[in-house]
Amino acid sequence: MATSTSELPGARASRPPVLRVRGLDVRFTPTGRAPVVAATGVDLDVRAGELVALLGESGSGKTVTARAVMGIQDPAATVTARELSLSGVDLLGMDEAARRRIRGERMSMVLQDALSSLNPVLTVGDQIGEVFRVHRGLSRRQARARAVELLDLVGIARPGSGSTTTRTSSPAACASASSSRWRSRSSPSCSSPTSPPRLST
Ligand SMILES: Nc1ncnc2c1ncn2[C@@H]1O[C@H](COP(=O)(O)OP(=O)(O)OP(=O)(O)O)[C@@H](O)[C@H]1O
Ligand SMILES: [Mg+2]
Known part of the structure; x- marks a missing residue:
């Protein structure tokens, strides 16, 4: 290695x-x-x-x-x-x-196959927002709003805006491959792109 x-x-x-x-x-x-x-x-x-x-x-x-x-x-x-x-x-x-x-606050890892790390039964917004609830004490609503801001920052459009994105190896991009509620689809998706990614496998 x-x-x-x-x-x-x-x-x-x-x-x-x-x-x-x-x-x-x-x-x-x-x-x-x-x-x-x-x-x-x-x-x-x-x-x-x-x-x-x-x-x-x-x-x-x-x-x-x-x-x-x-x-x-x-x-x-x-x-x-x-x-x-x-x-x-x-x-x-x-x-x-x-x-x-x-x-999630001071350390995080970027998985090799980021697309296998989101839980398909939870919304992407809740999964991205979790770090803000756990570490910053935000409410669920505030955390989801912050998650939407982050998705906007990396160019992932809101559901229904007409843009489409194909599957890539990027954790952020995989969120856009989700359903109309930003829920990850059949393939379990990405790792939480929430905190400072530093160690990548
Ligand atoms: N839970 C476990 N029990 C026993 N052996 C394990 C376990 N997890 C990993 N290993 C072994 O540890 C070694 C290293 O595994 P690891 O998953 O870190 O490889 P990797 O470099 O990440 O490979 P890949 O590129 O395929 O993801 C392998 O021989 C693997 O079989
Ligand atoms: Mg590995």
């Missing part, structure tokens, strides 16, 4: 990393089966304004690495690292409630 880093406007390579990962290992111990070493010795730095993509062949550990960093790994996974820190704060030592407060 390798990484590819792009600098967004304003990024400075001299800044210290916001996210620092050293020697990350992810192992699975499925019951009745041999243990699987899914990722081993992963080192990663992400500075403010950087976009870091994890690259590698299928099964090389991109998703398990990103999930381990986010703290949303499978219960059968064991995650160890010499260091896993965000702005100098140890993530591995943090309890689940504290990690939940960080996810």
Whole structure:
């Protein structure tokens, strides 16, 4: 597995990393089966304004690495690292409630197949708006309004406006492939395009 880093406007390579990962290992111990070493010795730095993509062949550990960093790994996974820190704060030592407060607010991941991540039984507006309800305390109505603003910002028209968009790999674009209520369609859709995307698998 390798990484590819792009600098967004304003990024400075001299800044210290916001996210620092050293020697990350992810192992699975499925019951009745041999243990699987899914990722081993992963080192990663992400500075403010950087976009870091994890690259590698299928099964090389991109998703398990990103999930381990986010703290949303499978219960059968064991995650160890010499260091896993965000702005100098140890993530591995943090309890689940504290990690939940960080996810979607200070950390997010962009999934490789973003189109498989929206829940087809919930409206896209509610799914995008969830982060504003959880982290900003907005009401459902306010959160949905903010979600509509975000969709407008990325050029996704309101339902019934006549514009059509075909399926793409962009999380934002997939929202437009939904029904007249901006509900994701038969293919479960995208990951929440709500917070600062930084780690892409
Ligand atoms: N829940 C699990 N139990 C056991 N092994 C798992 C589990 N999840 C992932 N693995 C194994 O971990 C390894 C890395 O998987 P991962 O999904 O991170 O690969 P990937 O690089 O994201 O691949 P892809 O490009 O196909 O998405 C694979 O060998 C996979 O079979
Ligand atoms: Mg993957």
